[in-house]
Amino acid sequence: MASKQKTKFAVLGLLTWKPMSGYDIKKMVDVGLSHFWNENYGQIYPTLEQLVRDGMATKKEKRITGQRQRFVYAITRKGQRAFSDWLSEPTDAPIVRNELQLKFFLSCKLPADQSVRLINEYRAQQQGMLDEYRQSENVLRQAIRDETYPDDLSRIFEIANSSDKSRAVHCNIFLLTLRHGIHAIEARLAWCDEVLENLSR
Amino acid sequence: MASKQKTKFAVLGLLTWKPMSGYDIKKMVDVGLSHFWNENYGQIYPTLEQLVRDGMATKKEKRITGQRQRFVYAITRKGQRAFSDWLSEPTDAPIVRNELQLKFFLSCKLPADQSVRLINEYRAQQQGMLDEYRQSENVLRQAIRDETYPDDLSRIFEIANSSDKSRAVHCNIFLLTLRHGIHAIEARLAWCDEVLENLSR
DNA sequence: CCAGTATATATCAAACTGATATATCATGCA
DNA sequence: TGCATGATATATCAGTTTGATATATACTGG
Structure with missing residues (x-):
């Protein structure tokens, strides 16, 4: 097998x-890319x-006293x-596995x-997700507008970076990719309405 | 591991x-659910x-003379x-693996x-897919309207079924799920425009 | 009659998944 | 003080999935 090893580049x-x-x-x-x-x-x-074996990363033990x-x-x-090279390579089309679509398709008889x-x-499930996403969106928009980073986000940015400028950049990229997720869900909801109308005819 | 074995139910x-x-x-x-x-x-x-071992399907050799x-x-x-039971079980949320989103996210610095x-x-890739989907959509819509089934579709329906009534049902379900795909792509294109605007500011 | 393509079954190493095991530290609260 | 609960952190592995490939027959056009 040719192997894709996208994980390598994600890491x-x-x-x-x-x-x-x-x-x-x-x-x-889990938090930002899910x-x-x-x-x-x-x-x-x-x-x-x-990555360590291939000389692409180094491993160091950080034992802060009184911490794990x-x-x-x-x-x-x-x-x-290697990362830079990967960015320039052709990008796979999105891969989707939608169990509801499968059930719906197979139920037509x-x-x-x-x-x-x-x-x-499906509608209820997606609406629930949309509500969550919208809430995250609001938090991010507010953070960007006010240049304040509330507790909800501090966790992420503690990991992601330290400086305020970096925080702004990170907030923005989190927001932009979240917008993709929101667009996707809204599309699914619109489809639900379309189908419901078709089925009631 | 709990095992999902969705393939079993798809089959x-x-x-x-x-x-x-x-x-x-x-x-x-590949043709209808891709x-x-x-x-x-x-x-x-x-x-x-x-499935045969579990008594859920039977296997029969069909050797039409002069065929494989x-x-x-x-x-x-x-x-x-078993299929019916699965339909009633809770449905997993859609799983997406979007390499472009990953690259975009990781490139923010x-x-x-x-x-x-x-x-x-990404835009070009998705636009290309949309063109294909739209073409399929037109073929399906025409088939449903005129109750005629052109060569493009005969292949699929040769597999799927024989009677004209079944064809109509199949055309409809192919169309409905295709619409989901179209909505999804349109959402991605809308996102591209949104991001492009954000980046140019 | 031959090359290329479609039909059709089958297999496998490599990769991926999700759950679980293990252990440390922090927190609150009884 | 002790003790349950949860967060932090590393690591493993059986079971699943993937994508590529091997094999063989029939069909099609030049």
């Missing part, structure tokens, strides 16, 4: 922001080891080059109320 | 339409065997029940023209 990319531990990386992905990406420990830790053992990884020049039920559940 | 669901071979199933997924699902032979053939060996699988009562280049490429 490398995050390390260009600042040195991190495997745990930090996981949290970063609507378009995911990684898991089973992938992160071996990748980190591999931490291994912090930093990107090397070679790693930066069944009574219509079955399909309506599926759509209504 | 079962397609077999509720009509008996098919592994090859048929793969083609069906914008929200994918399966591969490495998953389909073992799943088919497993074919194993056609049909769903059993037990299989139908680099010069803005890098980001602009990424977005422009």
